[in-house]
Amino acid sequence: NAGVTQTPKFQVLKTGQSMTLQCAQDMNHNSMYWYRQDPGMGLRLIYYSASEGTTDKGEVPNGYNVSRLNKREFSLRLESAAPSQTSVYFCASSEWASGSLGDTQYFGPGTRLTVL
Amino acid sequence: EDQVTQSPEALRLQEGESSSLNCSYTVSGLRGLFWYRQDPGKGPEFLFTLYSAGEEKEKERLKATLTKKESFLHITAPKPEDSATYLCAVQPYGQNFVFGPGTRLSVLP
Numbered sequence: 001n002a003g004v005t006q007t008p009k010f011q012v013l014k015t016g017q018s019m020t021l022q023c024a025q026d027m028n029h030n031s032m033y034w035y036r037q038d039p040g041m042g043l044r045l046i047y048y049s050a051s052e053g054t055t056d057k058g059e060v061p062n063g064y065n066v067s068r069l070n071k072r073e074f075s076l077r078l079e080s081a082a083p084s085q086t087s088v089y090f091c092a093s094s095e096w097a098s099g100s101l102g103d104t105q106y107f108g109p110g111t112r113l114t115v116l
Numbered sequence: 117e118d119q120v121t122q123s124p125e126a127l128r129l130q131e132g133e134s135s136s137l138n139c140s141y142t143v144s145g146l147r148g149l150f151w152y153r154q155d156p157g158k159g160p161e162f163l164f165t166l167y168s169a170g171e172e173k174e175k176e177r178l179k180a181t182l183t184k185k186e187s188f189l190h191i192t193a194p195k196p197e198d199s200a201t202y203l204c205a206v207q208p209y210g211q212n213f214v215f216g217p218g219t220r221l222s223v224l225p
Contacts, residue, residue, distance in 0.1 A: 004159075033212075042120065042215030043160070043203070058212065090159055103148060103207060107159035 002026055004108035006091050012114045013081045021076040021111050023091030031094045032074035033058075033105060034066060036087040043090065049074055081115045088112050118143045118208050120216035128222045129194055137189040137219045139204030147210075149187050151180050152203040154218070160203055194223045 004025045013019055025032065030051045035043040045058030049068040063085060065077045074093075078085060092105040123138045141149070148167050152160035164173040166182040173180050177198065179190040189202055204216040 040217060042217050043205075043213075044215075045212050048212060104150065104162055104165055105213065106162060107152075109159045110157075 006108040010112045017081050018079050024073045025093040029093035029095050033092040034076045035090045083115050086115045118214045122216040122219050126220040132193050134192045139187040141206045143206050143208045145209040147207040150205045154201045196223045196225050199223045
């Protein structure tokens with residue numbers, strides 16, 4: 001039982017390049033989330049998927065797109081990377097949709113992205 | 117606007133020196149308050165969920181408490197392995213988490 005896994009662990013991009021961050025969970029959770037973490041700031045929600053087949057914007061969605069590929073997998077895509085997207089990205093999952101009981105989120109190990 | 121602040125920003129303790137971390141929040145309606153531990157280079161690790169004022173939860177040297185405006189994470193007789201950043205998050209009803217910036221704890225041997 002690996003929990004939440006993320007690939008890659010590290011990535012360096014040049015401005016304008018694109019990439020996809022992958023996330024998978026093996027806990028049979030309904031909801032999945034993408035956050036970014038910057039120094040001195042709390043985790044900020046980029047996008048989330050309350051259930052398979054749905055996605056919604058979070059607090060900071062500009063410059064990102066997501067795909068809920070199936071119940072297990074949720075990917076984050078940067079179409080044209082910018083230096084402001086240099087950050088650590090975390091994927092998380094929870095059993096129920098936001099606002100319901102037992103909404104604890106479980107996090108992956110993160111992807112450290114640098115955009116030059 | 118829902119908001120979470122944590123204090124202090126950083127805390128250095130000697131091994132065995134007990135202390136508390138604070139999480140203050142303003143939220144329209146609290147569904148739950150969550151504490152996480154984050155080690156350098158790792159993802160946040162779930163510690164506790166608190167749902168109502170007066171509730172307390174304990175795990176080893178950690179105890180979390182909740183009032184209507186704030187939560188405390190009490191650390192009793194800490195050890196160097198308790199060194200980490202501790203994150204607080206609130207979940208308003210029907211909404212997603214709002215995270216605080218964290219408290220960076222260092223426990224010196």
